[in-house]
Amino acid sequence: MLYLIFYGFALTVIIGLLASWIDRKVTARLQYRVGPPILQPLTDIIKLLGKDTLLPEGASKMTFFMAPIIGFSSVVLASTLLWMNSVNHSHTFIGDLIVAIYLLTIPSLSIVMGGFASANPFASIGASREIKLVLGYELPFIMAVFVPVIKSGFSIKLGQILSFQLVNGAIALSYSGALALIAAVLCMQAKLGLVPFDVAEAETEISGGAIIEYSGSALAVYKLMKNMLFFVLPFFLIILFMGGFRFDGFNFLYSVLKYIGLVVIATVIRNTNPRVRIDQAVRFFWGPVTAIAVIAVVLALKGF
Amino acid sequence: MSLKLKALLKSPWVFHLSTGSCNNCDIELLDCLTPRFDIERFGMVLAGSIKHADVLLVTGSCTRQSVIRMKRLYEQVPKPCLVVAIGECALSRGMFIHSYNCPVPLDKIIPVDIYIPGCPPKPEAIIAGVVKLIEKVKKEKRCEK
Amino acid sequence: MMTREKILKDLQEKFKSDIIDVFDKSPKRVYIGIRPESLRKVAEYVVGILNARFNIATGLDARRHIEILYHFTLEDINLLVSFRVKLDRTSPKADSLTDILEGANWIEREIHEMLGVDFRGHPDLRKLLLSDDWPEGVCPLKADYKEWDKKAIRDRGI
Numbered sequence: 001m002l003y004l005i006f007y008g009f010a011l012t013v014i015i016g017l018l019a020s021w022i023d024r025k026v027t028a029r030l031q032y033r034v035g036p037p038i039l040q041p042l043t044d045i046i047k048l049l050g051k052d053t054l055l056p057e058g059a060s061k062m063t064f065f066m067a068p069i070i071g072f073s074s075v076v077l078a079s080t081l082l083w084m085n086s087v088n089h090s091h092t093f094i095g096d097l098i099v100a101i102y103l104l105t106i107p108s109l110s111i112v113m114g115g116f117a118s119a120n121p122f123a124s125i126g127a128s129r130e131i132k133l134v135l136g137y138e139l140p141f142i143m144a145v146f147v148p149v150i151k152s153g154f155s156i157k158l159g160q161i162l163s164f165q166l167v168n169g170a171i172a173l174s175y176s177g178a179l180a181l182i183a184a185v186l187c188m189q190a191k192l193g194l195v196p197f198d199v200a201e202a203e204t205e206i207s208g209g210a211i212i213e214y215s216g217s218a219l220a221v222y223k224l225m226k227n228m229l230f231f232v233l234p235f236f237l238i239i240l241f242m243g244g245f246r247f248d249g250f251n252f253l254y255s256v257l258k259y260i261g262l263v264v265i266a267t268v269i270r271n272t273n274p275r276v277r278i279d280q281a282v283r284f285f286w287g288p289v290t291a292i293a294v295i296a297v298v299l300a301l302k303g304f
Numbered sequence: 305m306s307l308k309l310k311a312l313l314k315s316p317w318v319f320h321l322s323t324g325s326c327n328n329c330d331i332e333l334l335d336c337l338t339p340r341f342d343i344e345r346f347g348m349v350l351a352g353s354i355k356h357a358d359v360l361l362v363t364g365s366c367t368r369q370s371v372i373r374m375k376r377l378y379e380q381v382p383k384p385c386l387v388v389a390i391g392e393c394a395l396s397r398g399m400f401i402h403s404y405n406c407p408v409p410l411d412k413i414i415p416v417d418i419y420i421p422g423c424p425p426k427p428e429a430i431i432a433g434v435v436k437l438i439e440k441v442k443k444e445k446r447c448e449k
Numbered sequence: 450m451m452t453r454e455k456i457l458k459d460l461q462e463k464f465k466s467d468i469i470d471v472f473d474k475s476p477k478r479v480y481i482g483i484r485p486e487s488l489r490k491v492a493e494y495v496v497g498i499l500n501a502r503f504n505i506a507t508g509l510d511a512r513r514h515i516e517i518l519y520h521f522t523l524e525d526i527n528l529l530v531s532f533r534v535k536l537d538r539t540s541p542k543a544d545s546l547t548d549i550l551e552g553a554n555w556i557e558r559e560i561h562e563m564l565g566v567d568f569r570g571h572p573d574l575r576k577l578l579l580s581d582d583w584p585e586g587v588c589p590l591k592a593d594y595k596e597w598d599k600k601a602i603r604d605r606g607i
Contacts, residue, residue: 024344028342028344028345031339032339033339033342033344033345034342034345035344035345036344036345036347037345037347040314040315040347043311043314043315043347044315044347046307046311047308047311047312047314047315047358050307050308050311050312050384051358051382051383051384052382052383053382054355054380054382207352207353208351208352208353208355208356209352211353212352212353212355213353213355214355214356215355215356215382216382219355219356367580368579368580368582368583369580369581396605396606401603401605402603404589404594404596405579405580405589407598407600407601407602408600408601408602409602412602
């Protein structure tokens with residue numbers, strides 16, 4: 001229970017909001033601007049909680065309000081699972097890697113659900129684009145996740161992957177691990193809904209996409225879910241490829257640097273690329289990125 | 305001042321609505337988002353949909369066709385919402401006051417909180433106007449108490 | 450390539466009975482006044498044989514008649530030819546050019562709603578720019594337009 005409330009919810013929220021602020025500040029600096037102050041993401045959420053929540057006529061009430069709650073709760077659960085395994089490697093159970101992958105797919109599907117529940121043509125366009133994007137990036141992501149599984153002796157327990165990396169060094173330092181990390185970072189960019197793959201929530205093109213009809217508290221839950229996802233996904237990648245979060249002395253600083261490094265990579269990719277169309281995005285994921293992931297899996301099977 | 309209002313003033317999301325303008329005021333407004341007059345440091349972000357908006361920036365003299373749509377849009381904004389009228393055409397139709405297509409000025413249709421004159425107003429004037437709006441809202445709430 | 454003088458001489462010879470006057474304003478602009486009946490003939494010739502391009506049509510309310518100007522460009526020699534048609538003020542009628550020039554469709558709708566000109570043969574003569582609650586027959590750009598809206602506010606409130 002302690003893990004759920006403290007690690008799963010509170011710590012994730014704080015670090016997620018901080019990461020979102022880092023992203024906005026780095027973007028502003030890259031564009032020769034001054035960015036927002038440090039409490040800005042928190043102020044956004046508090047302000048959204050104080051506005052009216054409007055339900056569009058013709059939308060189904062149940063689905064419309066349950067969609068953000070489902071996404072939010074799945075992110076909290078996934079975060080709890082990952083923290084439990086990081087703090088104590090023996091809290092793991094068989095198949096918790098698969099549970100984590102499933103739980104991390106649900107936020108995107110909740111956006112789709114919310115988009116189709118609002119009776120709005122723009123929302124339908126945004127939601128259908130999001131479904132196609134999910135089809136695109138899930139394939140190379142799962143193949144990239146195969147590599148740590150193979151290298152740590154075909155085990156699907158997160159705790160065993162972490163223990164293997166404690167003994168033998170991070171998986172990203174081998175050839176197959178590095179290639180798989182590259183593929184996984186590109187898939188993370190799409191999962192987070194950042195440019196160049198943010199077709200589902202294209203702000204100026206389809207005026208908000210799947211979340212066009214959300215306002216007030218429901219939108220606050222969505223924004224909070226997105227910010228928390230900004231923490232949980234790089235954390236997942238660090239656990240799988242870079243040796244996980246460690247709490248002892250110098251390694252703690254090193255882990256924090258690893259996390260900030262991933263956030264900065266996502267921000268830099270976000271600022272130097274234009275938005276791609278949905279067919280270009282799916283072709284990109286099923287073409288080069290899957291090729292990289294397949295090569296990484298083959299190299300891992302050979303033992304590199 | 306209540307937490308709700310404080311949060312509203314610290315992160316107002318703007319939505320830009322043009323009711324038949326010559327687009328000069330719109331260009332000056334979009335200039336405010338550029339790195340030179342950066343307004344993201346005040347927390348202002350351009351919202352994509354009207355349901356995410358806190359501040360409505362209205363330009364243009366209200367033509368007959370756009371008044372119908374603007375009334376519908378104003379009803380869809382989640383309150384509390386502030387309305388800013390930018391440019392001479394939004395204040396009192398400016399030089400189009402005797403035109404056949406602009407019967408009523410903006411503030412007879414929706415309640416306006418602050419007026420920013422100019423044709424078009426410079427981005428510095430727009431920023432000064434928004435700062436005065438924030439001061440006015442703070443003073444109102446303190447007087448109410 | 451036909452030069453400017455040759456084109457003007459050619460037009461004046463071919464349509465001797467239709468042209469009322471020719472006004473040579475500048476090397477780039479020529480205004481040619483023609484009769485309303487021969488509008489279609491001249492337009493067909495200019496677009497078909499001389500390969501000119503239809504630019505736009507302008508309508509205006511002179512005090513005693515209503516004029517429509519049709520602007521054609523001849524790009525190779527940098528010339529803009531405007532054909533001026535003077536119509537009767539009480540009930541202006543003209544021929545529609547929509548079947549030979551597809552681009553004349555919307556501008557004739559606009560001239561119809563703003564000046565009250567009736568274009569014979571136009572396939573779809575309805576309002577283009579005015580709003581749906583505008584009364585029929587009231588033409589805003591005519592000199593005798595009166596304010597019909599009782600709820601309009603025309604003072605600045607000072």
